[in-house]
Amino acid sequence: MNQSDLLEHIVTIARQAGQAAMVIYDKDFNIEYKGDDSPVTDADLAAHAVIVKGLKALTPDLPILSEESANISWDERQTWQQYWLVDPIDGTKEFIKKNGEFTVNIALIDHGKPILAAVDAPALGITYCAATELGAFKDDGQSRIQLSVTKKANSGLIRVVGSRSHPSPDLAQYLTQFDEVEMVPTGSSLKLCLVAEGKADIYPRLGLTSEWDTGAGHAVAEIAGASVTQVDGSPLRYNTKAEYLNPYFIVSALQP
Structure with missing residues (x-):
């Protein structure tokens, strides 16, 4: 699959996960705490389920490392050349505060380097996406604009x-x-x-x-x-x- 098609699939999966999270965001939800005292909500688990299902259907041979399923041994992981790196809800504390600044993150890692990704901010209606062969973009659901950094002088x-x-x-x-x-x-x-x-x-x-x-x-x-x-x-x-x-x-x- 070429990068253009793959990116569109990943954007769709990230947005589907974001919408699953929004269903929970818009009502009262359960908050639990992991061993390191970091919070996890029903939305983390719902988004995780959507992403894993979507990625397994899209690329059944690629492993998935998600924050919500991270108990994978180093012996196994060090053999990976390509894999999906996923945070179903990044900014769980922002999600709990309901300030909108949380994201769904999906990245394709190739030999240690992220080469294709989607970052969906469902409460803001914005998706960022990027692929090495295509560029980086911001998509508001109506239009997609390319992002290109202009380097700024280290002064002022x-x-x-x-x-x-x-x-x-x-x-x-x-x-x-x-x-x-x-x-x-x-x-x-x-x-x-x-x-x-x-x-x-x-x-x-x-x-x-x-x-x-x-x-x-x-x-x-x-x-x-x-x-x-x-x-x-x-x-x-x-x-x-x-x-x-x-x-x-x-x-x-x-x-x-």
């Missing part, structure tokens, strides 16, 4: 996107390198997408994330032309180690 006012739910104590120190900063608080993987569409200049993530939190947004940002690197400048890669935690990373539309 710098718009910094940050988390509503996870403020990092290291961030203030990092930002001292800039003349003037304007914070753009945003939840979920929308942070990476805002850099992709030019609404923010940099997203320094100096706090913990898991690979499923970032894979899809990473694809959108990088394919749009932003850089996505570890703090030391090396590439951010996936499925290279036993644990799922990412190192600290920087998503930037600034000139180096």
